[in-house]
Amino acid sequence: MNSRRMIEVLPARPSRDGADVAIERVAVMKRAGVDPLLMVDELRSERRDDFSGGFPPHPHRGMQTLTYMKHGGIVHEDSLGNRGEILGGGAQWMSAGRGVIHSEMPTQDTRGLHGFQLWINLAAADKLSAPRYRDVTLAQLTRLSLPGGEATLVAGHWQMGDQAGSGPLTELAERASLADIHLRPGASASVMTPDQENVVAYIYGGSLMEQGREITRSHLVVTNAGDQWTLEAGEEGAQLLLVRGEPLGEPVAHYGPFVMNTAEEIDQAIADYQAGRFVESAA
Numbered sequence: 001m002n003s004r005r006m007i008e009v010l011p012a013r014p015s016r017d018g019a020d021v022a023i024e025r026v027a028v029m030k031r032a033g034v035d036p037l038l039m040v041d042e043l044r045s046e047r048r049d050d051f052s053g054g055f056p057p058h059p060h061r062g063m064q065t066l067t068y069m070k071h072g073g074i075v076h077e078d079s080l081g082n083r084g085e086i087l088g089g090g091a092q093w094m095s096a097g098r099g100v101i102h103s104e105m106p107t108q109d110t111r112g113l114h115g116f117q118l119w120i121n122l123a124a125a126d127k128l129s130a131p132r133y134r135d136v137t138l139a140q141l142t143r144l145s146l147p148g149g150e151a152t153l154v155a156g157h158w159q160m161g162d163q164a165g166s167g168p169l170t171e172l173a174e175r176a177s178l179a180d181i182h183l184r185p186g187a188s189a190s191v192m193t194p195d196q197e198n199v200v201a202y203i204y205g206g207s208l209m210e211q212g213r214e215i216t217r218s219h220l221v222v223t224n225a226g227d228q229w230t231l232e233a234g235e236e237g238a239q240l241l242l243v244r245g246e247p248l249g250e251p252v253a254h255y256g257p258f259v260m261n262t263a264e265e266i267d268q269a270i271a272d273y274q275a276g277r278f279v280e281s282a283a
Contacts (some may be wrong), residue, residue, distance in 0.1 A: 004193060004226035006210040007033060012042060012202075012218040018104075019053025026202070026220045029254050033198055033222040035247035036175050038063060038119035038259060040202050040220060046112040054105035059278050060096035061269045062127040063259040064120040066172055067092045067104070068154060068180070068241075072113035078102035079279045082133045086115075089138030091154050093172050095122065099269070099278035100131040116202075116241060120176045123248050124261050132171065140168045148187025148233070152180040156244060159192040176245035183233035195227045197244045205239030208232065 010031075012024035024042045028034040045051055054074075067074065073087045078094070079101040086092045087107075094102065106113060122129075142153040144163040151160055153167035156177020167178065183189060183206075193199045201208065201221045208215045209232040215221055217239075223229060231238070253260045258269040272278060 001228045002195065002226045004199060004223040004229040006213075006215075006221050007224045008222040009215055010220040010222065012040070012220070017041070018055035018058075021053060021055065022050040024218050028220070029252050029259070031222075033224070034200055035198055035249065036121040036245045037198070037200060037243055038121050038252075038254075040241075041117045042202075042204060042218070043116070044114045044204075048106070048111055051106055051113050055103060056105075057101050057103045058257055059099060059101045059273045060094075060257045061099045061260070061273075061278070062096065062265075063122055064093065064095045064172065064175070066118045066120060066155070066169070066178060067115060068118075068178070069115035072111075072115065073107035073109070074115065075105050075107055076102060076133075076135070078131075078133065080131055080133060084133075084135040086135060087137070089141070090136060091141070091169065092135040093133070093155075093169050095126075095129070095132040095171070097122070097126070097131040098128040099272060101278055116204075118178070118243065119259070120172065120245070121248055121252065121259060122175070124250055127260060127265075134169065134171060136168045142167055146181075146183075146189050148189055149181065149183040149237075151182075151189075154178040154180065161190050176243060179242045181231065181238070181240050181242055183231065183238045185235055185237045186233060187237070188230055188232040190228060190230045191242065193227060193229050193244060194246075195225050197246050199223050199229060199242070199244050201231070202241045202243070203238065204241065206237040207234030208238050208240060209234055
């Protein structure tokens with residue numbers, strides 16, 4: 001076995017987005033070792049004022065979003081006519097493709113909110129494909145019992161020790177896989193990681209021990225190549241999102257909600273949105 005090792009640790013930065021929603025963000029759009037992951041946002045607050053404004057209607061093109069809620073609820077609506085509530089433990093995937101306009105607003109009864117949104121890149125050949133959407137409930141997610149904890153599988157096929165399973169979001173698994181792992185204090189878990197894929201971990205609770213270093217919450221751990229990664233929890237346990245993905249190896253041009261390959265394609269996305277062609281193309 002060729003074991004993975006940490007090569008970089010990236011901190012999340014406090015930010016505001018949408019209608020002044022408080023988030024912690026790790027933007028990795030042009031960083032080695034993370035492709036096809038573009039960004040990780042964590043939303044966590046017990047104060048409704050931090051997120052009450054939500055994310056009013058806004059466009060996307062050329063990328064996918066994966067929203068995973070731990071606590072609270074978000075209502076998704078888009079220009080395709082989709083509407084769905086993402087409640088605590090559920091997930092929602094959207095491929096913006098050639099263009100979609102959507103909103104994400106907290107449910108009226110949400111008092112505290114904790115969730116994540118990941119941006120996953122689309123290959124150049126898929127950036128102008130038809131938009132797609134799917135949501136899954138907590139009951140639809142797959143759970144694995146580990147010797148030192150448990151894993152919730154959202155997308156992709158995973159093997160952890162002698163346990164294996166697949167998450168229900170097979171659409172996302174065309175390009176990336178996501179698992180939510182909880183480890184008890186001092187426990188460890190071995191995860192099989194295809195050598196050709198990039199693998200990162202976002203720590204949102206407790207800490208992870210790596211090469212004698214304790215990595216605390218709100219940090220993204222980037223690894224080198226290898227077909228296995230042994231995760232070791234700190235003294236307070238560890239809660240983390242594990243993301244795998246086969247790199248695209250394509251240029252990234254980014255402007256606001258648009259992710260394309262060239263500046264010219266970004267200009268075209270802006271022009272198409274301003275001309276109202278996003279709704280027409282999604283119909």
